[in-house]
Amino acid sequence: MQYRHFGKLNVSPSFLGFGCMRFPLKGEKDSDIDRDEAIKMIRYGIDNGINYIDTAYGYHGGQSEFLVGEALSDGYRDKVMLATKNPTWLVNTADDWDRLLDEQLNRLKTDRIDFYLQHCLTADGFKKFRELNLWEKALKAKAENKIKYFGFSFHDKYEVFDEILDAYDWDFCQIQLNYLDTDFQAGMKGLEKAMAKNIGVIIMEPLRGGKLVNNIPENIMEKFRNYPVQRKPVEWALRWLCHHPGVSLVLSGMSSMEQVKENIEICSQSDMVPGCMSQEELSFINDLATEWKEMKLINCTGCNYCMPCPNGVNIPECFRAYNYAHSVRGDAHDVSRQKYKALTDSFADASNCIECGSCESACPQHLPIIETLKVLHEELTK
Numbered sequence: 167m168q169y170r171h172f173g174k175l176n177v178s179p180s181f182l183g184f185g186c187m188r189f190p191l192k193g194e195k196d197s198d199i200d201r202d203e204a205i206k207m208i209r210y211g212i213d214n215g216i217n218y219i220d221t222a223y224g225y226h227g228g229q230s231e232f233l234v235g236e237a238l239s240d241g242y243r244d245k246v247m248l249a250t251k252n253p254t255w256l257v258n259t260a261d262d263w264d265r266l267l268d269e270q271l272n273r274l275k276t277d278r279i280d281f282y283l284q285h286c287l288t289a290d291g292f293k294k295f296r297e298l299n300l301w302e303k304a305l306k307a308k309a310e311n312k313i314k315y316f317g318f319s320f321h322d323k324y325e326v327f328d329e330i331l332d333a334y335d336w337d338f339c340q341i342q343l344n345y346l347d348t349d350f351q352a353g354m355k356g357l358e359k360a361m362a363k364n365i366g367v368i369i370m371e372p373l374r375g376g377k378l379v380n381n382i383p384e385n386i387m388e389k390f391r392n393y394p395v396q397r398k399p400v401e402w403a404l405r406w407l408c409h410h411p412g413v414s415l416v417l418s419g420m421s422s423m424e425q426v427k428e429n430i431e432i433c434s435q436s437d438m439v440p441g442c443m444s445q446e447e448l449s450f451i452n453d454l455a456t457e458w459k460e461m462k463l464i465n466c467t468g469c470n471y472c473m474p475c476p477n478g479v480n481i482p483e484c485f486r487a488y489n490y491a492h493s494v495r496g497d498a499h500d501v502s503r504q505k506y507k508a509l510t511d512s513f514a515d516a517s518n519c520i521e522c523g524s525c526e527s528a529c530p531q532h533l534p535i536i537e538t539l540k541v542l543h544e545e546l547t548k
Contacts, residue, residue, distance in 0.1 A: 167215025167430065168438045172414045173338060173366030175315060179247060179415040181408060182433040183218035183368070184211050184426075186234050187225040188419035197227030201236070207426050208237040212245050214430050220368075220417050222251040222285055223270060235275035243276060249368075250274065251285035251319060254294065263303045267312060282313035283340060288322040292330050301334050319370065320352055327352040331359060338414070340368040344378060345406045345455050347371070361412030369407055372416040378403045383461060389454050395447065401432045406451055408433075411440035459493060464538055465531060472525035472535060480514035481525055481535060488542040506546040516543035 169178040189204040208219065219238070221230045231250060238246065250270055257263050271277065282304070284295060295301070304316040315337035320327050331339065339360055341352040348354045360367045373379050379400045382390075390399060397405070407413050420426045432438070443451075466485040475481055487509070491502035509515040516539035525535045 167434050168408075169217075170414050171366075171411075173360070174364045175337060175366055177247065179218045180216045180433070181415055181438060182211075182216055182404075182429055183220055183249075183415045183417045184208060184216050185370070185417035185419035186219065186221040186230045188421040189226060189230070189233065190421050195227065197229045199226055199229055199233055201233060203423070204233055205237040207420065207423050208234070209242060210423065211420075211426050211430065212242055215434065216430070217245065218247045218249065218281075218415055218417075220249040220281075221274075223253040223256070223266065224285075231270060231273035235273055239275065247280040248274065248276065249281035249283065250279055251283040253285050254287065254291040257294065257298065257300070260298045260300065260303060263298070263300050264307075267307060271312065278311055278314060280314045281338065282307070282316050284316075284318040286321050287318045287326075287330055288320075289326045292326065292333075296333075317368075319368075320356075322351060324352055324355050327356045328359065331356075331363065331365070336365055338366040338368065340370055340417075342371045343369050343407065343413075344372050344374050344403060345451050346374060346378070346459060348455075357410065357412045366414040367412055369413055369416040372407050372418060373400065373403050375419075383458070385461075386454060386458050389450075389457075393450055400428065402451060404429070404432050405438065405442055406448075408438050409441060409443040409448070461493065464489060464533060466533060467531060469530065471528045471530055475519075475525060476522060477518050477520050478514055479516060479518050479539065480509055480512075481539070483509055483514070484516050484539060484542060487546060488538070491542075491546060503546055506542075510547075516540065 168181045170181050172179055186208070189207075190200040192198045192200045212219075219234060221234045223231065225231070226233070234248075238248070252263060252266055256266060267282070271279065284291075284300070287295065304313070307313045308316060317336050317338035317340065318330065319340035320330065321342070327341070341356050342350065343353065343357060357367055382399060390397075390402070404416065407416050418425070418429050420429060464485055466482060466489070468482045468486075470482060472481045484506070487502045487505040490505065491498055506515060510517070519536060519539045521536050523536065526533070529535060
């Protein structure tokens, strides 16, 4: 296993951290963890070099912390740096923060959390953090040895990240980053700013929840296959992050022993160090990411031959929202639904289609417009 520099902290985390939010399940509920298998996976990871275990109050319906506490018994707790997160949305008073921390210590069967994060900070969450003076709560918890280091995980625009990072003397931070999300949320600008302040950065969603590994479009897979250097998509994704010296570690939410073993093998390679990619390889990934982000589910060219619709449906804009929803952009889910709601508010959404067929007869791409309008309306109004 390769180990990394962690900003101003005198610790050396494994480049691969174990994210405890996607354990294998026994049932249909997210809380139905296959406990025996999950414990085997965690302990195998620790036995093979992983020394950073990350969980949170709400993961797996509140069961993840209990499972991690069990997995770290029998001497495993002393082999790792343990991280969990204070659920910002459940903190309504300053006393809530203390109560939740104590509850988490009990769940995890430990007297100290090494890396404690204010979970999922946004502009609104940070406003609450300041109003309740929770920074002082964190300092008190550090003085009492309940937590060792204090940081935050982030989900908002870069400008908000910039404000939060400058507001306090944070020990570390956690952001979403991968080769598709360079301009999403904190993004590369956030990584570079934290590095300039000597703040260690933990990366979440390095594989985009599996989207950079599973069900990859064929044209993208063909580019991987045709490149002179042959690597699996998972290795390209991890190696791209490893290349950047500001990255302290990546969290992978592994859901099978096979994934644990594969990720450990990749992150144990001797050349998995900062600067591990050539300029040609970086350009290859950048070009691939650009093409991937521009892909469309329905190949509407926006020619407007289908317009005007006799019943007011803005067909090209409906298709743009649908394509955006199926893109790999970080904000795809929220933005596509906002776009579609705007169409609904102006009575131009797909529900107004009367299936007259005038659009299909006019479409030079011969698209199945009527059927697609039905599908996208159902999906974008869920």
